[in-house]
Amino acid sequence: MSSYAFFVQTCREEHKKKHPGESVVFAEFTKKCAEKWKQMTAKEKRRFEEMAERDKQRYEKEMAGYNPPAGEKGAHKRKRTKDPMHPKDRCNSAFFFFCADERPKVRATSQGLSVAEVAKELGKRWETVTDRSKFELSAAKDKERYERDMAIYKGKKPKPVVQAPPPPPPPKK
Numbered sequence: 001m002s003s004y005a006f007f008v009q010t011c012r013e014e015h016k017k018k019h020p021g022e023s024v025v026f027a028e029f030t031k032k033c034a035e036k037w038k039q040m041t042a043k044e045k046r047r048f049e050e051m052a053e054r055d056k057q058r059y060e061k062e063m064a065g066y067n068p069p070a071g072e073k074g075a076h077k078r079k080r081t082k083d084p085m086h087p088k089d090r091c092n093s094a095f096f097f098f099c100a101d102e103r104p105k106v107r108a109t110s111q112g113l114s115v116a117e118v119a120k121e122l123g124k125r126w127e128t129v130t131d132r133s134k135f136e137l138s139a140a141k142d143k144e145r146y147e148r149d150m151a152i153y154k155g156k157k158p159k160p161v162v163q164a165p166p167p168p169p170p171p172k173k
Helices: 003-018 026-039 042-064 094-109 115-128 133-154
Strands: none
Touching (some): 003 026, 003 042, 094 115, 094 133
């Protein structure tokens, strides 16, 4: 506890001795205590500061040998360390590829929009896109790349990439 907390506790005990059975309005009581604390000299506060110091030493002794029970609240969990070899980039969705294409256009046409407003506008535009195949193809390629990276990371043999044959050329007239 702090020195001020010890002071308030002492004031409360004194008040209970003087006025037993009387209920205390907490807000008023704390205001009066705060006023008294501000008016006290450093010499008068020293008693409470010593009490706080002793309490701090007691707390540190108790905490030195404390081991929280496993699985309970308050138990400190160890922070997982990240593997530096783990692939950093996850695969992006078709929407993310769309946003990468459209974001510069939205920013150019609407100056001064916040990041959230730009994102809302991109969402509205995505809903109206009729031909998403270009973005879905990019997402599929990115997913293959991520799966290859993960397979290499996990020590598995990566799946061979099967490429679709190029589309036939348009008929000549």
